[in-house]
Amino acid sequence: MTTFPQHSRNFLFTVLALVLPVLLGAATILAKTLTVSPTGKIRSVKEAVRLAQPYDTIWVNAGIYHENEITIDKPLAIIGRQQAVLDARFKKGIFSVMAENVLIAGLTLQNVEESFTKNYAAVRVRGGGHVTVRNNTILNSYYGVYLEQTDSCTVSHNLIRGNAKQESTSGNAIHLWRTDHINIVSNKVSGHRDGIYLETSSNSTITGNISQNNLRYGLHFMFSDNNSYQRNQFMRNGSGIAVMYSRNIIMTDNLFEENWGAAAYGILLKDITDGYIERNIFRQNTTGIYAEGSSRLLLKNNEFRNNGWAVRLLGSSEDLTFEQNNFIGNTFEISTSTNYSSHNTFRANYWSSYTGYDLDKDGTGDVPHKPVKLFSYLLEDIPTSVVLLRSLFIDLLELMEKVAPVLTPENVLDNEPSTRLNVWKS
Template sequence: MKKLLLFLFVFSLTFTMSPEKNNAAENLQAMIDSLEEGAVLKLENKTYEGNIVITKPITIIGADNTTIKGDGTGNVISIKAAKVTLKKLNVSTSSMNRNSPEEYAGIKVYTNGNVLEHIQITDSFHGIYLSQAHNNKITDVKITGMGKGEIAAQGNGIHVYYSNDNLLTHNTIEGTRDGMFFDKANRNESDQNNITDTRYGLHYMYSDENTFTKNTFTMNTGGAAVMNSNHLLLEDNHFIVNYGNQSFGLLLLQANDNQIKNNTFYMNQRGIYIDQATRNIIKDNKISQNQIGIELWASSNEQIFTENLITENTIPAVTIGGSGETNLWSQNGKGNDWGRSFPLTDLNQNGIGDFPITYRSSLYQLIEDQELSYLFLKSPALAIYEKMNAVVIDEKVMFNDPYPLAAAKGNQNILLLALIGLAAVLILLKGRHLLCIIFGRNGKKI
């Protein structure tokens, strides 16, 4: 009898302890806390509860459907140790509180030398937030926000704050406030990212010596806004169909000594918009089918425009607020290729036009005085307005290119076909609303 009672006692004790052991095993924070430094934790195809804090260098690898879901009160994942690696995770549901001093995110990184790879982030205020975090690598991450209708209620896709020397590559960001926001962040490299349906695809503030290459911006209010930032390299990027009231492919505002090279600006409201900026080099870019190719405010000095293809824009270039005489439209005897907009002769076949190109216009006054004038730049009345003012008043010189380049006919045709094809694909993907934006309704639904 005593043996039977002892067996029943041991059995009941084992039974009551097993659920606690199983629950502990399912508690992701407890699992992380139990690991040694350098350990690898492989998660199953299921949902784990956040919010978790990582305080030691470990690796966490998920499966195809591994999800870490926060409780909506903080960061879903906080990385507070260096050299942490996260791979193959779905992360969701951070706090959306805009009044907290904490900037909440799906993943918030406070340390150096971490790797975030093959991660999807949804339902979070910021997607990834780097806070004084250096030498991190973020690659193949997809961040989905709530769309333009909820811009005020959400943060940025990737927010880089006082963080230097990070690599951001092959990421996809859609529907956040800004796609990538750099605030006092230097020497970061962003390569082959795809950003769409945001306010600004790229936003630099007080951030110097950053490199931004081979990225694509489509259907944002502004492709890239570079403000108070110097010594940047923007090269081989595509700014396509960034449209809306006061929109642009690229904005340079109080931005100095930057290199804008070999980028494509296609079907934006304004291809490049420059204000209070100095000594920027704009070279080898393709600026085509925009309402205004280049809008240059006279507060900007010593810009150099050389070897760009600037063609088929409603207005090729406009100077506003003064003469802008210190800006140059050629370098080393090479100006720009203005395509069919300005036919020229090249009798000696040296690739340089025989005569300078001088473009005069009265539209600068309309654009300067009337903010809504951008809505009418596609109107047939535009040419009539120009001709009437040419008779009544003296038109102002918008630019003078002393060494215009002879058009490369074959290359232009190939480029134009390629850009039209890409734009057609984007229109089909985004549907009827985009058609309204491009063809004259400025985004208003019909």
């Protein structure tokens, strides 16, 4: 077996390094452009896809195209000009992508069929990877964008608006199942069952999305580790946000607002381990954060304002650290269940209900703050007693409990409460 001498091996690499980009560039140059238009030679996207060679670009001119089940099995860019509408007329889905390096952009996709057995979507990606879905308007679709067993895709700047009436007959706006390295950026999703749904999908970034008025959850994920959620806004969703059974979660700079209802939560954390929840705003939710079986989370610099319950901790939540948050005007600040015995830390938070003093004026209260009120403790056991909210009798009990604590957990304490609002840079 012969081996190249050192210098000629280097030469070979140099040649390759110079020639390869040229070859690849040639492929791009050779790529054709096809145009679909209602009156032109190619009158349907499906036809164009059939005619196209890999790496071709298909432009879709303005017009309404009644199409469904367009299967893309080669690398393609499909770009809509203004007013290019693909209408499935409630028969199956629209795009089904099974290749790598596909771009779908600038199109209006609408009227995808609802089904109990098939997950029809405006854009469905199965397998492949490096698919980009960008700047599309997806209206009235069962599922909006459905990514399945794929990786390194980007879903960005889409407007996905559904018309869901019932949870059982509606799909999710953006649905991820068994994916890796997906970016979901600056989409506006509304009127679906869940706004953004992830299941067994890892290493994703969900940034700058607005998810509102969905029937169930604005964001819903489970078994999805190592994801980050940043600068998103979740408003007025039927049940708020539910995140479950996941590790290494980063949630920062999000807004959770007006998630109101019997079972609505700003965030419901169920079995979430290792994560950062920082600089989020929880405003006017029935419950800001509801934590169950979650552990090793750092909650820092969040603002809880005008919620019914700012935070509800079930006994099974451990090692949560609440640091430098602002609790302002919540009916109940922290509420815990009766069997609470865990080790959660509260440090340097601002509590608007704090009644202690700060003699040395260093901004830290000299008396510890107990955020669990007797009444909120009572409510966990006897929910019906909510009728006694703000009654004089409860106030008297509260006063007695304050003087001589008997019932409220001793270990839920902020030993160094901040007497000024905490400030931070976002």
